[in-house]
Amino acid sequence: MIQITGLRKVYRTRRAEVAAVDGVDLTVAKGEVYGVLGRSGAGKSTLLRCVNMLERPDAGRIVVDGVDLGGLREDGLRKARQRIGMIHQHFALLGSRTAAGNVAFPLEIMGMPRAERAERVRELLDLVGLANRAGAYPAQLSGGQKQRVGIARALAARPTVLLSDEATSALDPETTGSILDLLRDLNRRLGLTILLITHEMEVVKRICDSAAIMHDGRITESGPVADLLLRPGAELTRGIFPLGVPTPVKGATLLDVTVVGAAADSNFVSDLARRFDLDVRIVGGGVETLAGTRAGRLRLALSGAAAATGAPREHLASAGILVEDPR
Numbered sequence: 001m002i003q004i005t006g007l008r009k010v011y012r013t014r015r016a017e018v019a020a021v022d023g024v025d026l027t028v029a030k031g032e033v034y035g036v037l038g039r040s041g042a043g044k045s046t047l048l049r050c051v052n053m054l055e056r057p058d059a060g061r062i063v064v065d066g067v068d069l070g071g072l073r074e075d076g077l078r079k080a081r082q083r084i085g086m087i088h089q090h091f092a093l094l095g096s097r098t099a100a101g102n103v104a105f106p107l108e109i110m111g112m113p114r115a116e117r118a119e120r121v122r123e124l125l126d127l128v129g130l131a132n133r134a135g136a137y138p139a140q141l142s143g144g145q146k147q148r149v150g151i152a153r154a155l156a157a158r159p160t161v162l163l164s165d166e167a168t169s170a171l172d173p174e175t176t177g178s179i180l181d182l183l184r185d186l187n188r189r190l191g192l193t194i195l196l197i198t199h200e201m202e203v204v205k206r207i208c209d210s211a212a213i214m215h216d217g218r219i220t221e222s223g224p225v226a227d228l229l230l231r232p233g234a235e236l237t238r239g240i241f242p243l244g245v246p247t248p249v250k251g252a253t254l255l256d257v258t259v260v261g262a263a264a265d266s267n268f269v270s271d272l273a274r275r276f277d278l279d280v281r282i283v284g285g286g287v288e289t290l291a292g293t294r295a296g297r298l299r300l301a302l303s304g305a306a307a308a309t310g311a312p313r314e315h316l317a318s319a320g321i322l323v324e325d326p327r
């Protein structure tokens with residue numbers, strides 16, 4: 001649905017050149033929620049703004065829904081952008097218009113007749129759970145409600161892709177949760193492909209099927225969350241399940257194990273203890289549900305004759321469990 005290849009964007013100021021995006025390749029499949037995670041300044045906003053050509057890349061290709069955006073002139077681009085909705089951290093609503101007026105705005109620009117427009121606006125506000133606030137002005141709405149208006153407006157032209165620029169960063173945790181659930185629901189109900197950028201691990205945990213980590217304009221790891229978790233040394237795994245600096249346990253061998261899918265709910269710990277006659281203690285970690293997938297990471301302290309041999313590791317690995325030395 002979205003194919004980004006060799007993307008590069010350089011900002012030139014009088015004093016310096018900054019490669020905000022420095023050779024990014026990314027593929028977002030149709031119907032998935034894809035999160036790009038990174039710290040401030042990593043280049044996430046620039047990357048996202050290149051996807052709908054709000055920023056013209058210096059190099060690389062952006063193909064959305066089969067259309068190569070780089071090859072389009074202004075009018076073609078305007079049409080292509082209707083297929084790409086966008087929501088923003090600070091909502092970007094017009095303060096002088098009601099919720100309904102804000103949602104109607106892109107439809108007016110498209111030239112939709114008034115009666116049809118009114119019907120579509122009603123439908124959109126209903127879709128985001130704001131049917132009863134149509135006449136309210138942004139100043140009268142909570143942050144979560146404003147973002148719901150933003151989402152309704154972004155969906156007005158029936159886009160196939162939604163870009164989310166830190167859509168929940170200005171919201172409290174509970175409201176963040178409800179907006180993320182709404183995005184997930186829209187993704188499922190409308191088959192909407194969502195590419196979001198965020199600095200919050202919680203966003204990736206709650207709704208992303210796939211994720212990428214960005215540092216200094218480059219993607220350092222990317223792929224389906226379930227696959228990334230099982231990749232040795234993955235930063236994503238450490239971010240979702242931080243285990244901290246290992247504290248030695250006297251007479252025990254420490255192992256960090258990552259489990260995804262059925263293994264996360266299996267009896268692998270007691271099985272390990274029985275099979276190798278070990279004493280097994282869990283000294284850190286947890287198990288969670290990530291966008292519908294069960295996953296966990298535990299730090300185990302093994303004691304017993306077989307603890308320091310390779311046998312427990314080999315057994316865990318043969319069951320599809322990632323085993324790493326704590327560090």
Ligand SMILES: Nc1ncnc2c1ncn2[C@@H]1O[C@H](COP(=O)(O)OP(=O)(O)OP(=O)(O)O)[C@@H](O)[C@H]1O
Pocket residue numbers: 011012013018019020038039040041042043044045046047
């Ligand atoms: N218009 C611009 N002119 C010059 N430099 C820019 C411009 N926009 C961004 N940059 C620089 O490009 C780099 C990436 O910025 P970008 O905003 O894309 O990162 P980000 O990961 O989205 O961070 P944030 O969450 O803080 O916005 C930064 O070093 C930033 O200072």
